Amino acid sequence: MATGCNPNPEQNVGLPPAEKRMDQLLEKSKGSWDALTPEERKEVITTIGNGNETTARVNFSARASTSLPPSGGGR
Secondary structure, eight states: OOOOOOOOGGGGTTSOHHHHHHHHHHHHHTTOGGGSOHHHHHHHHHHHSTTOHHHHHHHHHHHHHHHSOOOOOOO
16 A cells, blocks of 8 residues: 555654654644744754754755645635
8 A cells, every 4th residue: 555645643653753743843834934933943953954944944845845735726
């Protein structure tokens, strides 16, 4: 059975705590860097940005595009 990037909480069971936290931040912010608090941004920079804000933004955006369900649709 193939698995995709379904934001299913059960899918996070085997992930390291830092990965679970990034998933939580993605869900909370709906993938928007601007929706993160300064403390959360610092956490993302440290965890997936190797201390670099630009790298953190790129990685956060990339994770958002693969982890979150597509938004929008017909209006």
